[in-house]
Amino acid sequence: MPQLDQIAISYASQIVWLVGVLAIIYFGIARTMVPKVQGTIEARAKRVSDDLAAADKAHERADEIEEDYRQQMNEARSEAGTVTTEAKAKANADREQRVAAEDEKIAAKLAEAETALADARKAALAEIEGVAVDATQDIVTKVSGGSVSESEARSAVKEAMAHG
Secondary structure (H helix, E strand, O other), X not given: OHXXXXXXXXXXXXXXXXXXXXXXXXXXXXXXXXXXXXXXXXXXXXXXXXXXXXXXXHHHHXXXXXXXXXXXXXXXXXXXXXXXXXXXXXXXXXXXXXXHHHHHHHHHHHHHHHHHHHHHHHHHHHHHHHHHHHHHHHHHHHHHOOOOOHHHHHHHHHHHHHHO
């Protein structure tokens, strides 16, 4: 059958052209497309590694900044503690000064009051002594009918007051 003979010839020719076209496509892609794709992959890999390196550097810098921040915060806390301690010491010293000044004022007023009290006591005792002398003279006159001089009555009252 002639139709079948033609199939082998026509298929052989088509197979040769198919292999030829596939070879051209394969080598064309291998020569043109593969280097571009490979270049893109390499560029992307480089960019990723550069980004990772930059991220590592940024992370290290952030750690340094955080350490500086912590150090500054510790210094600030220490300084605040020192300032607070100094302020407390100054406030205590000021308070002690004011208390000492007020103590002096109170001591002066107390001494003044004690002096006034002693003067009042002396005046009261002198008045009591005078009243007691008059009463002694009156009692002696009424009881015994005699009289006692003021100096005798005064000495008797002083003796009685001295012995309590």
